Amino acid sequence: MTARAKVPPRGSPGAGHAPGSVAVRHALLRWSVLASAVALWQLTARAHGSVYFPPPVDIARHAVDLWFSGPVGHVFLTEEAVGNILPSLGRMAAGFGIAAVAGIALGIAIGRSRRVYALCDPVLQFARAVPPPALVPVFVVILDFGTPMQIASIVLSAVWPVLINTAEGARDTDPLRIEVAAVLRLTPLERLRFLILPSALPRIFAGLRLSLSLSLILMVFSELLPGTADGIGFTLTDAQSRSDLLTVWAALVLLGALGHLLNTGLLAVEKRLVGRGRTTTT
Incomplete structure (x- = not known):
């Protein structure tokens, strides 16, 4: 008499998704939200062209030149x-x-x-x-x-x-x-x-x-x-x-x-x- 394999309940980490893949998906989701916010900032700043609200690309370039371009x-x-x-x-x-x-x-x-x-x-x-x-x-x-x-x-x-x-x-x-x-x-x-x-x-x-x-x-x-x-x-x-x-x-x-x-x-x-x-x- 053979033992029946246990099927993980639906919605659990083992039901179709490994724990590692779930963590990767969550990380990608978090970073995609950040990337979307930065992209929106970039587009809005370029559209307005205000010196008081510079685009994030210009800020990042200036920060690298100012602090992180050393030997x-x-x-x-x-x-x-x-x-x-x-x-x-x-x-x-x-x-x-x-x-x-x-x-x-x-x-x-x-x-x-x-x-x-x-x-x-x-x-x-x-x-x-x-x-x-x-x-x-x-x-x-x-x-x-x-x-x-x-x-x-x-x-x-x-x-x-x-x-x-x-x-x-x-x-x-x-x-x-x-x-x-x-x-x-x-x-x-x-x-x-x-x-x-x-x-x-x-x-x-x-x-x-x-x-x-x-x-x-x-x-x-x-x-x-x-x-x-x-x-x-x-x-x-x-x-x-x-x-x-x-x-x-x-x-x-x-x-x-x-x-x-x-x-x-x-x-x-x-x-x-x-x-x-x-x-x-x-």
């Missing part, structure tokens, strides 16, 4: 890119890194104690409600203009989403697992490593993605202030003062591309550590 030994980066893009990315990386480490550490410490969480929650909610750019003038007064002020403004704005989400994730740890850990006599470090952190990871990454966006915003905003000598924000204000609209548009497109690439990289790390089915969208 091979410098990874095709020009002196303009080395002098403005890299300093901005360095400030953003420093601010985001400090905010991530401090937010995760404080969030776990606060989230594991109900009393501490109840005492700190009003302060956390108040700090989260303050618009991040509003803190920049305070740091200008305290630290004056310069890189320390810019990094401090990024840290004190980006730390709250990580801290609050981490605290919530630590509080949501299954009490039954905590009781099992007590029965097994796990040390506090073992509980943190094998129980609390894995449980809080989805919320932690949700906070990290929000903080990454805030870090990019504060990086640019802090570089728009007087006294700044380099950075992408400085490039924007300098180009605006010279009515160099192609450079203004190129900087805006560059910021959008950087935000997308950084978010995609963080999402890839999240999928690897947390799992594809448990990632949290923000």
Whole structure:
């Protein structure tokens, strides 16, 4: 008596389409939407012929000439890119890194104690409600203009989403697992490593993605202030003062591309550590 082969249900990934082909189709669909938007932008800009709304082809050509036409030994980066893009990315990386480490550490410490969480929650909610750019003038007064002020403004704005989400994730740890850990006599470090952190990871990454966006915003905003000598924000204000609209548009497109690439990289790390089915969208 032969066994009957199981037929995958209609609409499932195995019903006529391999998972790889489905992923390729979704990727092609996403890129086709982007290509259609760029094509519409190109046609509209060519039809109007306005200097305030240049075509994307002209913007891309200007961006390549301005930032990515350098020697091979410098990874095709020009002196303009080395002098403005890299300093901005360095400030953003420093601010985001400090905010991530401090937010995760404080969030776990606060989230594991109900009393501490109840005492700190009003302060956390108040700090989260303050618009991040509003803190920049305070740091200008305290630290004056310069890189320390810019990094401090990024840290004190980006730390709250990580801290609050981490605290919530630590509080949501299954009490039954905590009781099992007590029965097994796990040390506090073992509980943190094998129980609390894995449980809080989805919320932690949700906070990290929000903080990454805030870090990019504060990086640019802090570089728009007087006294700044380099950075992408400085490039924007300098180009605006010279009515160099192609450079203004190129900087805006560059910021959008950087935000997308950084978010995609963080999402890839999240999928690897947390799992594809448990990632949290923000």
